[in-house]
Amino acid sequence: MTISERPYGSWPTPVTSELVTAAAVRLGEVHVDGADVVWAEGRPGEGGRTQLVRRSPDGTTTDLLPDGTNARTAVHEYGGAAWWVRDGVVWFTDWADQRLYRLAPGGAPQPITPEPASPRADRYADGDVAPDGATIVCVRERHTGSSATDVHNEVVRLAADHLSEPEVLVSGPDFVAAPRLSPDGGTLAWLQWDHPSMPWDDTLLVARDLASGEETVVAGGTGESVLEPRFEPDGSLLFLSDRTDWWNLYRWTPGSDIEPVVRLDSDLGVPAWVFGSARYAPLDDGRVVYARWSNGRDGLAVKETDGGLIDLDVPFSAIGAVRAAGPGAVVVVAGSPTAEPGVHRVDVATSAVETLRAPRDLGLDPAGISQPEHLTFDSVDGSGASRRAHAQFYPPASAEWTGPADERPPLLVQIHGGPTGAATPVLSTTVQYWTSRGFAVVDVDYGGSTGYGRAYRQELLGEWGVIDVADCLAAARHLAAQGRVDGERLCIRGGSAGGFTTLAALAREDTPFAAGADHFGVADLAALAADTHKFESRYLDRLVGPYPEARDVYEQRSPIHHVDRFTRPLIVLQGAEDEVVPPNQSEMIVDALRAKGTPVAYLLFDGEQHGFRRAENIRRALDAELSFYAQVLGFDLPAEEGIEPVVVDNL
Known part of the structure; x- marks a missing residue:
């Protein structure tokens, strides 16, 4: 195939916004139910709803939920663990009313929780069916008013x-x-924590004898995050803890001391933004299979009965869930740098992989897929002291196009949300949307990110808006200094917490960025502290400082108070129903920049919450951002895509 030359950013590509959303699914949790496997699919083409799919041993797949039903919970707003299954029966929370439903084979969903006092006031998640099948225990979040203080979280028991x-x-x-x-x-075992802690800060694992009421604090407390409690057949309790800096695996047996099961300098756990994470699975023969994050890549391993730790030879770089699947096997939701996540069965003895739910066949030439390179580079902390930070770097890639020899590609500095998230080295059509056009992308694991231990995760405490910004600037300058990107065409983009970092990086007189894209980000920290949901209503106490005692710090770090420093063009994209970062956060910065005369574009998407789920909105957001960069950086859009230009005021 002939390679043609064209300016970076303007390459025609098969990775259009239509391809990004066409037949796309977001694979979520997976459960094994006897010989069947059941998983969740978020479907942008169906308005973003979550469907449950059952696969029988003969390979037949069946959609379980009727049209109009959406297995999604609003507990903590981020949700997770909205459904569970046993013996063919599925229990799920429906997005529309947040009631819990029971769906028996061949039947229709039947509500098993009462009508709440007001619409969607009682929300359910993270259930477990009693061994006798008669009852369920789960989390209930009850809203009795309109503020975060009117929300009550409880463990409840109800008829199954x-x-x-x-x-x-x-x-x-x-x-x-x-x-x-x-x-x-x-x-009964459960996790609990109190403001201002988040579940990756300080949690308690508690066990209660249901007959006597006697309670035991198994693990946790100040300086320890405990995750994923799971009973074993003998009544011992497995859990993840970061007591040695890394989320490792431990076992508690009543009357005995806690013993380590898997100890290594890798994170097995992930921050509990959503319920229902499953990063390890005990097998019937006493072995434990676990996912572990190390040096910017996920892997799968097994703890043998003799104590040995063996890495499995599987092609995955990102693992979303691990479940035991009969003797000697696990089912995982996992992907690689060249394949989107799928559902796979892994034979633990041989590492053989059987694909149960294949990822999309995108039809892409392998030469046109940009694969990530893990970077570690020099940065600084708030005092200017030297430290190290991390990122995943994706160079431009095309099977048909290359840039001029005297030109370097523009760079998109991408910032994950959280801010305790992580840059995930798995094939993302959203990343390839940019790299296949001639952009370079660097996905930054700034201080505070997960996957590098508790100490690295805590670097952001008191430093949000400082260390994250420093690391994004350092990543961009590092790549520019190496000659891998054009130092005059550095751009920055991020959503949620990443949107805040985007704004904070642009609100600097010395910003190296030529433009930025803010997806539902925070402009005013004080306004966020006063107007957000319960789960994060005290999050800023540790990231910034207690409010209002630290009012000066909030003002100093809030981009809205430094509009005079904004000189670079900005595009802002926002969901109209966002309860996490309300639309007023976006609108205040847009209004201020319009009044100042700074180039700015704004798109508000009806029917979207915190993150876009509808195919038409995902497409418009991507294409509008591309149109914005084309206007700002001065390259042409591929005419064959028919992209509607976005209006940039003051440009």
Whole structure:
């Protein structure tokens, strides 16, 4: 094939916004139900709803939920663990009313929780069915008013097969998660934490004898994050803890000391932004299969019964869930740098992979797929002291096009949300949308990111808006100094917490960025502290400082108070129903920049919450951002895509 020359950014590409959304799914949790495997699919083409799919041993797949039903919970706003399954029966929270439903084979969904006092006021998540199948324990989030202080999180118990009034088992803590019943049904374990902690800061793992009421604090407390409690058949309790800096695996047996199961300098856990993470799976023969994050890449390994730790030879670089699947096998949701996530069964003895739900066949030439390179580079902390930061770098890639010899590609500095998230080295059509056009992309794991241990995760405490910005600037300058990107065409983009970092990086007189894209980001930290949902309502106490005592710091770091420094063009994209970062955050910065005369574009998407789920909105957001860069950086859009230009005021 002939390689033709064309300016970077303007390359025609098969990775259009239509391809990004066409037949796209967001694979979520997976469960094994006897010989069947059930998984969740978020479908942009169906308005972003979550469908549940059952696969039988003969390979037949069946959509379980009727049209108009959406297995999605609003607990913590971010949701997760909205459904669970046993013996062919599925229980799920429906997005429309947030009630819990039971769906038996061949039947229709039947509500098993009462009508709430007001619409969507009672929300359910993270359930566990009792061993006898008669009851369920789960998290209930009850909204009794309009503010974060009117939200109450509890562990409740209810009948598994008919409508009943839930019984409150645990109340008092600000937050609860992961209620799990022992194999004999006699012990309840759960996680709890209080403001201002987040679940990756300080949590408690508590076990209660349901007959006597006696409680034991198993693990956790100040300086320890505990995740994913899971009972074993003998009644011992497995859990993840970062007590040694890394989220490793431990076992507690009543009456005995806690013993380490997997100890290594890698994170097995992930921050609990959503319920239902599953990063390890005990097998019937005593082995444990686990995912572990190390040096910017996920892997799968097994703890043998003799104590040995063996890495499995699987092609995955990002693993979303691990579930035991019969003797000697696990089912995983996993992807690689050249394949989107799929559902796969892995034979633990041989590492053989059977694909149960294949990722999309994108039809891309391998030469046109940009693969990530893990970078570690020099940066600084808030005092200017030297430290190291990390990123995933994607160079431009095309099977048909190359840039002029005397030109370097523009760079998109991409910032993940959280801010305790991580740059995930898995094939993303959104990243390839940019790299296949001639952009370079660097996905920054700034200080505060997950995957490098607790100490690195805590570098952001008190430093949000400082260290994250420093690391993004350092990544861009590092690549420019190496001659891998054009230092005059550095751009920055991010969503949620990444949107805040984008704005903070642009609100600098010495900003190296030529333009930025803010997806539902924070412009005013004080306004966010006063107007957000319960889960994050005290998050800034540790990232910035307690409010209003630290009012000066909030003002100093809020981009809205430094509009005079904004000179570079900005595009802002926002969901109209966002409860996490409300639209007023976007509108205040847009209005200020319009009044100042700084180039700015703004798109508000009806029907979207925190993150875009509808195919038409995902497409418009991508194409509008590309149109924005084309106007700002001065390159032509591929005419064959028919992209509608975005209006940039003051340009």
